[in-house]
Structures are given as C-alpha cells and as structure tokens.
Amino acid sequence: MGYHWNWGIFWEQSPEGTGTYFDMLVQGLETTLVTAALAWLIAFVVGSVVGVLRTLPGRVAPAIATCWIELFRNMPLLVQLFLWYFVVPDLLPGPWGVWLKQLPNAPFITAVLGIGFFMSARVAVQVASGVEALPRGQRAAATALGLTGPQTYRYVLLPMAYRIILPPLTSELLNTIKNTSVALTIGLAELTARARAVQEFSFQVFEAFTAATLAYLVVNLIATLAARWLEDRVRVPGFGKP
Amino acid sequence: MSAVIQIENVDKWYNPAVQVLRNVSLTVSRGEVVVVCGPSGSGKSTLIKCVNALEPIQHGRIVVDGEDLGGKGVNLPRLRARVGMVFQHFELFPHMRVLDNLCLAQCKVLGRSRQEAESRALVLLDRVGLTAHAAKFPGQLSGGQQQRVAIARALAMDPVVMLFDEATSALDPEMVSEVLDVMVGLAQSGMTMMVVTHEMGFAGKVANRVVFMDQGEVVEDAPSKQFFEGAGSERARQFLSKILTY
Numbered sequence A: 001m002g003y004h005w006n007w008g009i010f011w012e013q014s015p016e017g018t019g020t021y022f023d024m025l026v027q028g029l030e031t032t033l034v035t036a037a038l039a040w041l042i043a044f045v046v047g048s049v050v051g052v053l054r055t056l057p058g059r060v061a062p063a064i065a066t067c068w069i070e071l072f073r074n075m076p077l078l079v080q081l082f083l084w085y086f087v088v089p090d091l092l093p094g095p096w097g098v099w100l101k102q103l104p105n106a107p108f109i110t111a112v113l114g115i116g117f118f119m120s121a122r123v124a125v126q127v128a129s130g131v132e133a134l135p136r137g138q139r140a141a142a143t144a145l146g147l148t149g150p151q152t153y154r155y156v157l158l159p160m161a162y163r164i165i166l167p168p169l170t171s172e173l174l175n176t177i178k179n180t181s182v183a184l185t186i187g188l189a190e191l192t193a194r195a196r197a198v199q200e201f202s203f204q205v206f207e208a209f210t211a212a213t214l215a216y217l218v219v220n221l222i223a224t225l226a227a228r229w230l231e232d233r234v235r236v237p238g239f240g241k242p
Numbered sequence B: 001m002s003a004v005i006q007i008e009n010v011d012k013w014y015n016p017a018v019q020v021l022r023n024v025s026l027t028v029s030r031g032e033v034v035v036v037c038g039p040s041g042s043g044k045s046t047l048i049k050c051v052n053a054l055e056p057i058q059h060g061r062i063v064v065d066g067e068d069l070g071g072k073g074v075n076l077p078r079l080r081a082r083v084g085m086v087f088q089h090f091e092l093f094p095h096m097r098v099l100d101n102l103c104l105a106q107c108k109v110l111g112r113s114r115q116e117a118e119s120r121a122l123v124l125l126d127r128v129g130l131t132a133h134a135a136k137f138p139g140q141l142s143g144g145q146q147q148r149v150a151i152a153r154a155l156a157m158d159p160v161v162m163l164f165d166e167a168t169s170a171l172d173p174e175m176v177s178e179v180l181d182v183m184v185g186l187a188q189s190g191m192t193m194m195v196v197t198h199e200m201g202f203a204g205k206v207a208n209r210v211v212f213m214d215q216g217e218v219v220e221d222a223p224s225k226q227f228f229e230g231a232g233s234e235r236a237r238q239f240l241s242k243i244l245t246y
Ligand SMILES: Nc1ncnc2c1ncn2[C@@H]1O[C@H](COP(=O)(O)OP(=O)(O)OP(=O)(O)O)[C@@H](O)[C@H]1O
Pocket: B014, B015, B020, B038, B039, B040, B041, B042, B043, B044, B045, B046, B047
C-alpha cells in the first residue's frame, strides 16, 4: 500500500484559513466537550426527575415516566436527531419553525437537546433501579420520622441510590461523549466531523483519525478516573466494598 | 382524655381479595405499654403501620394524640413526627453518621437549629449508651447498637408514643438483651408504647396489657398478668405454649 505517512500534517495551515490542521481538531474537540457536557447536564437532571417519577407511589407518575423512557430509549439516536432537526421545525407554528431553522447554531442546540433527551431515558432507568434497590423500609423510616416525600428523596433515598448507580452512570456519561459524534450528520463541527474534514483537505486519513481516536480515549479516560475518584470520595464506611 | 392511640373498628385490605385487619379496636392510654403478639401473618405489622398512616385503612377510624388520621386537613408528616417508630431492620440511613441520623428529622421536620438538634441527640445517645459512636456510620456498628441508635433517633423527635415492630427479632441472640434493656428503661420512664414482640419476658416485665391477634382479628386483649395466668382463648393458649416451650 502506497500510503504516505505524514505526522507533520497537523502543523500545516488548513485551507480554511483559521489555523493549522491541529487547531481544526482542537476546535472539534472543544465542540465535542461542550456538547457532551450540556447534553449530560440535561440527561442527568431530566433523567433524575423521570427516574424519581417512576418510583413514586400511585399509578400516574410512573406511567408518565414509562412513556418518556420508552419513547426516547427505543428510537435510534440518529433518527431522533433527524426528527428534531428536520421535522420538528416544520411541525411548529410558522414563525416559531422559521426562527428555529434560522438559529445560527441550530445543529449545536439540536444536538444538545436531542442527545440530552435520548440519554435522559437511560439515566432515568438507572436512577429508578437505584431507588428500587434500597430496602423498602428506608422510605417507611423517613416517612415515619415526618419527612415529606421530597425530603425523603432528597436526604434519604437519592443519596444512596446515586452511590449505588455510580458505575453504570459513568458508562452512560461515556456513552454521551461518544454519542456526540452522531451529531455530525446534522452538521455539528465536533471532533469526528473535523477529523473527516482534515482527511478531505489533506488526504491523511490515518493521521486524522488516529488523532481523533486518541482524543476520545484521553477524554473518556479522564471521565473514568474522575468517576472513580468520586466513587472513593462518597464511599460510605461500613457499607458495601470496604 | 388520656387515650394516645384509639383504633376503632378498623378494616384493611391490601387487595380486594385479602383482608388483613378485621374490625380491629384497640386503645393505648397515656403511659401504658401494650404488647401485641400473634402468629406470623396475623396483621401485627400492618396494624402498627396503620397507626402511623404508613398504610391506609379502608374502614374505621384511628385517632392519634387527639387527631383523626383520616380527618380533613390533617398534617400527616407533623402527626407522624409525634409518633416514634422502630423497625425490625433498624432502617438507619447508611450514608449518614449516627449523629446526623438523629439530627435530620429534628432539623427538617421540627425546625430545630443544628445546635439544638445535636444537644438533644447527644442526650439520647448517652441514654442508649452510644455517645462514643456518634461519629460512626451505621455500617460500622453491631446490630444491637444500630437498633439502639434507631430508638434514640425516634426519641429525638420527643414523640408522644413509641411503636416497635419486632425490634429484636433480626438481632443475634447475644444482642437482644441490650435492646430490651433500653426498651424496659423507656417503659419504666413512663413512655407510652405499643410493642409488637414475641419476647414474653419483656411483656411480663413491663406490659400493662397484652393483645393477641390472629388472622387480622384481635382475639384477646387482657391485662398482662391475666393473659399469662390463663389466656382466655384457645388460640392464644396454643400460641403461648408454642413460643414458650422452646
Ligand atoms: N404490602 C403488602 N401487600 C400485600 N399483602 C401484604 C403486604 N404486607 C403484608 N401483607 C399480607 O398481610 C398479612 C399480614 O401481614 P403482616 O406483615 O401485617 O403480618 P405480621 O403479623 O406482622 O407477621 P410477621 O409476624 O410475619 O411479621 C400477611 O398475609 C401478608 O402476607
């Protein structure tokens, strides 16, 4: 194979005129990180609310939660992004749709919301399973002390539930980071999209994607280590792993 | 009016097919210690949960400290705060230190300052002999110690009555007496108590009355001396002979 390796390519100016090829990848990485962070924020907050709803007594709240979870979990992410990006603006009343389409950073907003909601369903399942993993008497004990429902969740159930689900929650965070690459299909200039652009301009496909792969690896490694550190920090003495 | 708990003609179903409480009536007066016993599945836990409105009832009335649990506009969290409850499996909050277990509801429900709550907590930890463990987590204590913390946690709310649901039956045998000692001390201090237990020694020592339940019904409700000298009903006699012979 007559491939011509050229690791120096990253220091050459890109034809876009905004710096070197390396700068292109760095900008892509920044977009990936910001998109992932905001999407994770939405996933975590919405997922926690939906997860809690799923564990409330009665029928209505759990039913609402189940609808949300099944809706966002069972459609491929790519399809959801297309729906949000191409279909939803057309379904909105005239001026709203136009306003949405003309937003300068529409791909970014769509990606954050789309990935955030998609991941929120998965977070919700984890949160609900964490709460359900606790002994039933915990809720009864909190209630018997006079704590209200919200206080029971805030001070008693959720602190333990989050501790229990920290490992699976970490992998959902990693999924969120990786899923941002799907947003290249709606034109988001994230890391994978920028690696592709580098390849298209320079024809150095292996270098471009090796760099992108390394960047994903490092980011995910840092996220994993941070989660591990958090796990150690919040570990309850005398509970579970010593 | 000296009744702290008034249970009147209560019926309860968990689902339409199974009735777990049948026309149960029972009164616990101020300062009284009432022991509730009966075979497994007879509805003792259910009854005690109903007194704290942890389970709804379908018929009848439960009045606690003068307030009807089913009454309009009754503030259940406030009412529950006045009823201490101790569970078979302790149910301490594992992520909180012992002291925080005792302070949480004092601060969040009663609105006490952290300082007030802590000093009340320390008094009670001293009373159950666990001052030295205030900074530990529940998982670092033995079962008996955990249950004593749970009793202290309930007492910290200054309840008008204490409910115990088989507080010693999950404990290793050598730890039963340290918990019973605390309960006896509590009874002797004049606390109103409704105690589900099979510890007949405890009942003989401090109970004013013993209530025997079977299949959701109160079969017998007698002063404890009378109950032990000769339970009126055949079912109660059989039950007693079973748990006392081994
Ligand atoms: N949450 C529930 N849903 C449905 N049935 C229940 C529930 N809790 C208890 N039961 C049933 O109600 C009946 C009474 O149960 P309860 O726990 O009150 O008995 P108990 O006297 O406390 O028994 P034990 O000595 O075993 O603790 C039992 O037949 C039990 O199976």
